[in-house]
Amino acid sequence: MPEEKKVVLKIDQMSHSFGGLKAVSNFNLDLPEGVIWGIIGPNGAGKTTVFNLVTGVYRPSQGHIHLLGEEITGKKPFTIVAKGAARTFQNIRLFGNIPVLDNVRIGMHKNYRPSMFDCVIRDGKFRRAEKKMREESMELLARFNLHGRADEIAKNLPYGEQRRLEIARALATNPKLLLLDEPAAGMNPNEVDKLMEMVYLIRDEFKLTILLIEHQMRFVMRICEWIKVMDFGETIAEGVASQIQNNPRVIEAYLGKGVN
Amino acid sequence: AAPSTPTPTPTATASSPTPTPTTPPPGGDIIIGCVAPLTGDSATFGKSTQNGVQQALDETNAKGGLLGGRQLILKTADDKSDPTEGAAGITRLIEQDKIVAEIGTVQSKVSLAIAPILQAKKIPMVSPTSTNEKVTLVGDFIFRACFIDNFQGTVGAAFAYTNLKVTKAAALFDVGNDYTKGLAESFRDAFTLLGGTIVGFEAHPTGATDFNAQLTKLIAAGPELLYLSDYYNDVGLICKQARALGYKGYFLGGDGWDSPDLVKIGGADVEGGFFTNHFSKDDTRPEVQTFVKAYTAKYGEAPDALAALAYDAANLMLDAITRAGSTDGTAIRDALKTSNFKAVSGTIKFDANRNPIKAAVIIEIKGGQQAYKATVAP
Amino acid sequence: MELTTFFQQLINGLQLGAIYALIALGYTMVYGIIRLINFAHADFLMVGAFAVYFFASFILTLTNAIPPIILFILGLIVALVAGALIAELSNRLAYKPLRYKPRLSALITAVGVSMFLEYFFASLPFIGPSFRAFPDLLKPVSFVVGGVYLNNIQLLDIGLAIVLMILLTFIVNRTMMGKAMRAVSQDKDAAKLMGINVERTITFVFLIGGALAGAAGILMAMTYPRIYPNMGILPGLKAFVAAVLGGIGNIPGAMLGGFLLGIAEIYATSYNSLLGEGIAFAILIIVLLVRPQGLLGEKQSEKV
Amino acid sequence: MALALEVKDLHVAYGGIKALRGISVKVEACSIVTMIGANGAGKSTTLRAISGIVAKQSGHVTFFDKDITSTPAHIIVAMGISHVPEGRRMFATLSVMENLEIATYTRHDKKEFAESLETVFSLFPRLKERRKQLAGTLSGGEQQMLAVGRAMMTHGKVMLLDEPSMGLAPVLVEEIFRTIKKINELGTTILLVEQNARMALEYSNYAYVLEVGVVSAEGPSSQLLDDPRVKEAYLGG
Amino acid sequence: MKKVWRNLPTLRLLIYAVALYILLMLLSSGGILNDYLMIIINICLIYVILATSLNLINGITGLFSVGHMGFAAVGAYVAGTFTTLVWKLPNDGSVSTTLLFIVALVLGGIGAAIVGALIGMPALRLKGDYLAIVTLGFGEIIRTIINNIDAVGGPRGLLGIPALSSFTIIFVATVVTVLILRYLVYSSHGRAMISVREDATAADLVGINTTKYKVWAFVIGAFFAGIGGGLLAHLIQLAHPTQYGFYASFLVLIVVYIGGVGSMTGSILAAFVLTILEKYLLPMLLQWAGLGVEWRMVIYSLLLIIVMIYRPEGLMPREAKFMIPEDH
Ligand SMILES: Nc1ncnc2c1ncn2[C@@H]1O[C@H](COP(=O)(O)OP(=O)(O)OP(=O)(O)O)[C@@H](O)[C@H]1O
Ligand SMILES: Nc1ncnc2c1ncn2[C@@H]1O[C@H](COP(=O)(O)OP(=O)(O)OP(=O)(O)O)[C@@H](O)[C@H]1O
Ligand SMILES: [Mg+2]
Numbered sequence A: 001m002p003e004e005k006k007v008v009l010k011i012d013q014m015s016h017s018f019g020g021l022k023a024v025s026n027f028n029l030d031l032p033e034g035v036i037w038g039i040i041g042p043n044g045a046g047k048t049t050v051f052n053l054v055t056g057v058y059r060p061s062q063g064h065i066h067l068l069g070e071e072i073t074g075k076k077p078f079t080i081v082a083k084g085a086a087r088t089f090q091n092i093r094l095f096g097n098i099p100v101l102d103n104v105r106i107g108m109h110k111n112y113r114p115s116m117f118d119c120v121i122r123d124g125k126f127r128r129a130e131k132k133m134r135e136e137s138m139e140l141l142a143r144f145n146l147h148g149r150a151d152e153i154a155k156n157l158p159y160g161e162q163r164r165l166e167i168a169r170a171l172a173t174n175p176k177l178l179l180l181d182e183p184a185a186g187m188n189p190n191e192v193d194k195l196m197e198m199v200y201l202i203r204d205e206f207k208l209t210i211l212l213i214e215h216q217m218r219f220v221m222r223i224c225e226w227i228k229v230m231d232f233g234e235t236i237a238e239g240v241a242s243q244i245q246n247n248p249r250v251i252e253a254y255l256g257k258g259v260n
Numbered sequence B: 001a002a003p004s005t006p007t008p009t010p011t012a013t014a015s016s017p018t019p020t021p022t023t024p025p026p027g028g029d030i031i032i033g034c035v036a037p038l039t040g041d042s043a044t045f046g047k048s049t050q051n052g053v054q055q056a057l058d059e060t061n062a063k064g065g066l067l068g069g070r071q072l073i074l075k076t077a078d079d080k081s082d083p084t085e086g087a088a089g090i091t092r093l094i095e096q097d098k099i100v101a102e103i104g105t106v107q108s109k110v111s112l113a114i115a116p117i118l119q120a121k122k123i124p125m126v127s128p129t130s131t132n133e134k135v136t137l138v139g140d141f142i143f144r145a146c147f148i149d150n151f152q153g154t155v156g157a158a159f160a161y162t163n164l165k166v167t168k169a170a171a172l173f174d175v176g177n178d179y180t181k182g183l184a185e186s187f188r189d190a191f192t193l194l195g196g197t198i199v200g201f202e203a204h205p206t207g208a209t210d211f212n213a214q215l216t217k218l219i220a221a222g223p224e225l226l227y228l229s230d231y232y233n234d235v236g237l238i239c240k241q242a243r244a245l246g247y248k249g250y251f252l253g254g255d256g257w258d259s260p261d262l263v264k265i266g267g268a269d270v271e272g273g274f275f276t277n278h279f280s281k282d283d284t285r286p287e288v289q290t291f292v293k294a295y296t297a298k299y300g301e302a303p304d305a306l307a308a309l310a311y312d313a314a315n316l317m318l319d320a321i322t323r324a325g326s327t328d329g330t331a332i333r334d335a336l337k338t339s340n341f342k343a344v345s346g347t348i349k350f351d352a353n354r355n356p357i358k359a360a361v362i363i364e365i366k367g368g369q370q371a372y373k374a375t376v377a378p
Numbered sequence C: 001m002e003l004t005t006f007f008q009q010l011i012n013g014l015q016l017g018a019i020y021a022l023i024a025l026g027y028t029m030v031y032g033i034i035r036l037i038n039f040a041h042a043d044f045l046m047v048g049a050f051a052v053y054f055f056a057s058f059i060l061t062l063t064n065a066i067p068p069i070i071l072f073i074l075g076l077i078v079a080l081v082a083g084a085l086i087a088e089l090s091n092r093l094a095y096k097p098l099r100y101k102p103r104l105s106a107l108i109t110a111v112g113v114s115m116f117l118e119y120f121f122a123s124l125p126f127i128g129p130s131f132r133a134f135p136d137l138l139k140p141v142s143f144v145v146g147g148v149y150l151n152n153i154q155l156l157d158i159g160l161a162i163v164l165m166i167l168l169t170f171i172v173n174r175t176m177m178g179k180a181m182r183a184v185s186q187d188k189d190a191a192k193l194m195g196i197n198v199e200r201t202i203t204f205v206f207l208i209g210g211a212l213a214g215a216a217g218i219l220m221a222m223t224y225p226r227i228y229p230n231m232g233i234l235p236g237l238k239a240f241v242a243a244v245l246g247g248i249g250n251i252p253g254a255m256l257g258g259f260l261l262g263i264a265e266i267y268a269t270s271y272n273s274l275l276g277e278g279i280a281f282a283i284l285i286i287v288l289l290v291r292p293q294g295l296l297g298e299k300q301s302e303k304v
Numbered sequence D: 001m002a003l004a005l006e007v008k009d010l011h012v013a014y015g016g017i018k019a020l021r022g023i024s025v026k027v028e029a030c031s032i033v034t035m036i037g038a039n040g041a042g043k044s045t046t047l048r049a050i051s052g053i054v055a056k057q058s059g060h061v062t063f064f065d066k067d068i069t070s071t072p073a074h075i076i077v078a079m080g081i082s083h084v085p086e087g088r089r090m091f092a093t094l095s096v097m098e099n100l101e102i103a104t105y106t107r108h109d110k111k112e113f114a115e116s117l118e119t120v121f122s123l124f125p126r127l128k129e130r131r132k133q134l135a136g137t138l139s140g141g142e143q144q145m146l147a148v149g150r151a152m153m154t155h156g157k158v159m160l161l162d163e164p165s166m167g168l169a170p171v172l173v174e175e176i177f178r179t180i181k182k183i184n185e186l187g188t189t190i191l192l193v194e195q196n197a198r199m200a201l202e203y204s205n206y207a208y209v210l211e212v213g214v215v216s217a218e219g220p221s222s223q224l225l226d227d228p229r230v231k232e233a234y235l236g237g
Numbered sequence E: 001m002k003k004v005w006r007n008l009p010t011l012r013l014l015i016y017a018v019a020l021y022i023l024l025m026l027l028s029s030g031g032i033l034n035d036y037l038m039i040i041i042n043i044c045l046i047y048v049i050l051a052t053s054l055n056l057i058n059g060i061t062g063l064f065s066v067g068h069m070g071f072a073a074v075g076a077y078v079a080g081t082f083t084t085l086v087w088k089l090p091n092d093g094s095v096s097t098t099l100l101f102i103v104a105l106v107l108g109g110i111g112a113a114i115v116g117a118l119i120g121m122p123a124l125r126l127k128g129d130y131l132a133i134v135t136l137g138f139g140e141i142i143r144t145i146i147n148n149i150d151a152v153g154g155p156r157g158l159l160g161i162p163a164l165s166s167f168t169i170i171f172v173a174t175v176v177t178v179l180i181l182r183y184l185v186y187s188s189h190g191r192a193m194i195s196v197r198e199d200a201t202a203a204d205l206v207g208i209n210t211t212k213y214k215v216w217a218f219v220i221g222a223f224f225a226g227i228g229g230g231l232l233a234h235l236i237q238l239a240h241p242t243q244y245g246f247y248a249s250f251l252v253l254i255v256v257y258i259g260g261v262g263s264m265t266g267s268i269l270a271a272f273v274l275t276i277l278e279k280y281l282l283p284m285l286l287q288w289a290g291l292g293v294e295w296r297m298v299i300y301s302l303l304l305i306i307v308m309i310y311r312p313e314g315l316m317p318r319e320a321k322f323m324i325p326e327d328h
């Protein structure tokens, strides 16, 4: 592990259970700045739960989470976002009935905020903020090749574009850390390749650190610099792609024999 | 009423027997307004009121109308027991139907919303049943045909204490209804003043059907008499539930009891109950007998207190118009002030605050019928 | 409070609670499957009561010799059928066209159906807005146990509420139709893919729900023998509160909520009659603050 | 060989959006046919139209020579078409077991049920473990298992599978494809929609490529596997 | 000058409003709009206030609140109590009655807003229908409390409220309310509220303080409902608990949904259409057809059902396009 870099996300001994089910146990992570790391593992291993714990959807029953050196354990989701973590969802969750542009602008809300009073009297502060938000949103959409869709109702977009929009919305919050939950699900290999390029691009352009969950090995093995493997809530292996691919325990529990 | 008996449509003006005069009298028809709760929770009261007014108008029309043969036409508006609706309704009657007088409305809260409008337009109003003192205080065009709240309670208390020789009484009333609350409070005050003890004083919410909690508590306090200021439909249920809980004492109430349905709902359990009223159907005065007969013939059921008061209110107004000799509001008002009219509910004069001065009667439920018991002068 | 009074109030509470529970069962069942707060449920109750009223009045004009128990059973059947029919009629005409539309449109339609039934019945010349005395189907028989007054109709209310709750729980949880109903409530398209006839299933729900309303109607009319077109509004509202209190969609919850509310209301009233009116809502709010899903409701933890 | 399914010139629109503009697909009995295509091409819509949960604007669907174009969905299912829909569509507040039970709604038979359950559980032991859990709280992949398991319970003559491998761990992806093959060998005709195009083509007999609502290519799967255009567009370099 | 120019849409709306006002005033003084029509217009305008403010809670923020008249009641009673008390004091004419009335209305609004904040609290924990029933409960509790306070008349109602709600004041209040709500909705804060409606969890996870916006929606919605209540009380000169029960709340809810939930324009339109239908057209129609007035609500509810079936999204479906013109 490269030592000299700043740690963006630090998780110590985090555990969580649902009823009697231990979904995550003793999870540890030191995520350095600027990397793309992956979490893989069989279905129900607890990967999404890790994301939910980091972003404050659930409160861990044990352990500590630090974001950029600040403790965020048990904080409310919106405060965690404010501190710089953004995410996408395994099952896409857009604001379905409103235009694409507004989805992104809502993501921006926390950064530009004229007071309600400004809005009601429509003063200069309000107008400047609106203008800025609109411009930046359009830029962001353009980057995801969605600018032609700005006025469309989000739920009417095809699946692939919805996934891209979700990432754009997450980026609109101006995060330091981006958590992607199965971004390549439902994409064909070609689209996966395009997605891969995009992930690199946004990492560099937005100076992001990325942690992702994925089942498409084609994607994970190529893009992730470091991979953690979970099973039954526990971390059963971690390492670079080649190590993971050849780890007998991972093959047995997760990869199977014939895949890539 | 037998369920199969259809009630005639309320705006039956067209079907009323109107002998068409060959030459229309000068001034044309006289339009009388009636705002009443014709839908909603109090629709049944609105209906009786409307029937009573219609009856009065029809009778006058049959006698050849007013002011030299002018026919009377009733225009109604539904207030849904809502003051806002009442206000809209009365302005409609004033502006579009050009009413010269208003009979109504039933509830004080709505009367209070329409009275200022009528006062401003100088159109006289007689409310048949709004018992709140404030209603007629709105202005000198506003009259009423009923007792104000505290009269009946006082009469009831006197009857309980002196005639029934009761010393311990309790009361149950509808907390959301100013009429029943007012009655119960005045009964309580008067009864205590006479030397009796009020052992329980309980409220129930509007629309309740279950009074067991209050009754259990009241009965446990051992009253000899229960004062029930509710309307007949609640009273029927209350009496039933009280007897089922083992209550053996008297029931006493106000004019809200006056309906043929009281006995139907309450059955044997209301037997022996007493209530104060404006008139008795057994009263042999011709005003009463002709009214009761004609009303029953027309609507297929005996009139209740609301119908009788509405009938009186309308006749008071018609009498005033006749005496005023015109449909001018101020003239009618002046005539109303000097009323001395033999109404169904007694001979009515108005006091300085335009409240009627008239006697109350006590009625007993006997063998499923109303029986005249006593008259109490004011 | 004296002990006899205490127990008398408990009986009073159980009886009121039984009425709430009976209405709440239908509410909760329809809600559980269709996700529709069927505001008209309380009016189906009224329709059931009026159907029995006309039926019984008719029979009693023919003969007085009919044994009360037979009359009651016939009346109950009439109530069940009338409730079921009016419910299904509303479903067909008013709710079905909105099946795949925004959920709240159906809710507003339900308010419309409720208003319509109330006003329509009040406007019909042979019904009208007035209060009617409901004939005694069963002769009320009171008995005193240790100073506490009880009667047969109270026992009938309480017994029937429990029996219907058990029956309904069985139907919904154990039978294939019940499982189909729950599947439809989750995802209509997926239910179709399981071979479920969605419309038939929903019809079934309304028939049962309406029959329950009818049953509640006849019992309410027997307990408080005064019927009128708006008779369902207030108890309907309270029963709905009871259903939410117990966890809406949860059948035993509806019964628990009903009884709890009935008892609480009675005791609160006997403590101070002004308290009684708001107590239902106060309890509800407090309970929901502590247990947002209601007493027996499943916690819907959202899977993100 | 008999045709299990035939789709002729199918048009479907959602509101104003045209999703299918004349799709024709033939599925021979006892074969595995796959449909591949980019996002939004109309693959799922085709399946939905066959099983009757979206309305068809025009076109015909026949199932073993019976016209089912306007047959309601629940009857189509009863006739023997089972459909694993896109996005899993669990009955979230029913337990895993109840979800499986409901799949046998049309003809519930205790013995048959026990047998099918055995098969499903042996394929997905996780489901057996979690049979009392509410389906809505399963992880994404677990739900996918349940969705496939549910379709297996119905014993349809034809099974429509919409991205059954989505969100599944690689080890299960293999397993799923083997299972599909197995089901097929037992006599069930399969129409498969997959993003994992390579595997889908490897396991199927015949394939269609969809592009914005029309069929842009078709042929025996092995042939398409070698087609350079298909390779470039859908199989990844 | 430049500033005014940039505020053009506002200016345009204001010009429309002033033009409409002048038109109505001319018609009414010319006798074409009689008192009956004027009172109906006044009621329409008050319904506009009630419906748009409820729409902020229900349609924009997606919180299914059904006890809106409870807030209006608070406004009516607070404002009414204030004016009845103040009007008893000697006034030599040095204090403008209009000013005092505005103070009363704002006080009523603030009272309602405080209650709104109280109701907003459980709203944080409850979803959908559960929230609905709690707001309904709160509305009923407010009504019950008023019913039991003898100082404000209890079941007799608060009487003797001065007739201060002139057409002008109601009109101005309505325009101001609509403008403020509209501006709020078409702003970043409005979008934040909409995100709560669309998917509260997702909103939370893109940095929206959903808790705050839920409470704000209730506070602002309640404030304007309070203003509406105050105006109503001073229009009909009394406030009565039965005016503010759940049934009355449903009527406002119906306006919002018939208009199209989430559409402010729809609420305005429906407030006029429904009020005029109920209070003007139907009574006329019935009189003409010789039917009893009791059929009015039968027809009204039937129309309601029919509209819902044929236009389930309301007369004006939610403004799907949610773009703000640059110059707005
Ligand atoms: N809200 C919940 N209630 C109960 N159990 C839950 C809940 N959320 C998750 N689980 C269980 O916790 C375990 C971990 O779930 P999680 O969603 O984290 O899995 P995952 O690793 O993301 O799987 P997949 O790859 O299939 O998405 C699963 O067994 C799941 O059933
Ligand atoms: N419910 C819907 N409402 C409106 N448009 C829809 C709906 N479902 C699909 N569409 C549109 O129909 C078209 C075809 O969609 P379909 O889901 O059939 O594609 P697909 O090939 O299955 O794509 P994917 O690979 O993303 O699943 C797309 O443009 C999509 O946006
Ligand atoms: Mg997951």
Ligand SMILES: [Mg+2]
Residues within 6 Å of the ligand: D043, D044, D045, D086, D162
């Ligand atoms: Mg698809």
